[in-house]
Amino acid sequence: MMSNSTGLLLHNAKDDDDEQSPFEEVAANISNKDDPTILCLTFRSVFIGILLTCFDSVVFQFFAYRTSPLDINIGLIILLAYMMGEFMSKVLPEKIFNITINPGAFSIKEHALITIMATSGTTTTFAIKAITVQRIYYNYPVTHVNGILFILVMHLLAFSIAGILKRYLVWPASMIWPKTLMSCCLMRILNIENQTETTETRWTMSRSKFFWLVVLFQFLWYWFPGYIFPLLSMFSFICMIAPHNIVFSQITGANGLGLGVLQFD
Template sequence: MNISLLNNSNDDDEQSPYEEVAANISNKDDPTILCLTFRSVFIGILLTCIMSIVSQFFNYRTSPLDINIGLVILLSYMMGEFMSKILPEKFFNITINPGSFSMKEHALITIMATTGTSTVGPIDIITVQRIYYNYYVDHVNAMLFIIVMHLLAFSIAGILKRYLVWPASMIWPKALMTCCLIRTLDIESKIETNKTRWKMTRSKFFWLIVLFQFIWYWFPGYIFPLLSMFSFICMIAPHNIIFSQITGANGLGLGAIGFDWNACIAFFGSPILVPFW
């Protein structure tokens, strides 16, 4: 069967067989909605730089800081709505504010900023060589190594997209959550809120959660670090090496309990996004 390189099929009615995907992801496109605007480029580059610096800085912690995609989506949404209200329509005959903040702009910003929420593997390789093998790689070779690995990954993704992205039967739980949240924010912004029982704005709710997280993290992060991850079973025989490796928090963690959410999702991602298949 001859499959064209570009997906030029006119079959817009292809729908996902999964109800969760079909109910939240539209298979129609509105070409009149703007995507590449001054707002999307500015906010996307700004958040990409901030997220990449923060994620790399905290990557060397015992429990690396996990920057959730939801945080990026909410921040970009608030920044986009703010810029759509304060920016003039044109600046030196250049349109910088074409109107209301669109869902496509939001999606483009999220795609750009998400690339900086996690570190890249080649940096870990360079770090291990320097610390454990006393082998120093100069900055030019290190940058070229990182770029080559990225280009290789993008090439493989481009080859496999016709099998893993284009078919409607493909489902990606983490990407589905991102699309659902972006679509929800766009739809709810057009609905009158005075008809609902929920009186608190999304921005206020978001900042309340941020405040609660900030206060709570002082306990496992500074005041009582044992809350981050501990094992009562390991305390039965703390001098037994094999038993400690099986039940210890730094071992297999059998029976370990943690109250630091970041310690739970630092290496394996959030279990909430992926269903129990």
């Protein structure tokens, strides 16, 4: 027989799981239901996650000391993870040596796990900056072992603080994280085809198809401000009124304060 305390815990857990966000944008895109039958920790998610994590961390750290560092956007990581996951779900055999490596269709939980793993390497840690400052400005080099241990301690401390604050900043449905919301919406669009009812609205295109059309349009349009007509990337029509006025050009020009500058890229 179930005790009263156990029943109360299960009841509270169920209520927390069914809690809906008061924000319409979050409630419309983020589900508050969990499907335990969807696999998360699979060979595909671990392999792609480790591969993208190593790639992102090496590339980001290599360009971190440059004047113009290479920025790997989280949207690119989500797209790469999705394409690699779909590719592996179609070409990999179901089992190798009685080990399941392809359980079926690529799931949104696998996609989310890969994204979480990969995005952890897209920013340099402050511990590396501290080691760099000690070596360059104070002539105090740190050994490789001490440096690795220092970085691990800083990361473990950060994860510990995040775990403590999770019940206050993540679990409540009233919490909203705009940047994370955009990533969740993109993963939901890629993995869940949302078909609209033609009887309720004139919009008959799915969000997935609309997204890929926007990506195609952005790819084609960027050739104009990027290569064909670079003036579109920073167009100051106010500066063209008096192009020979130095003060006016410094205030409204693209190389000045940029007041009234329009960007079409």
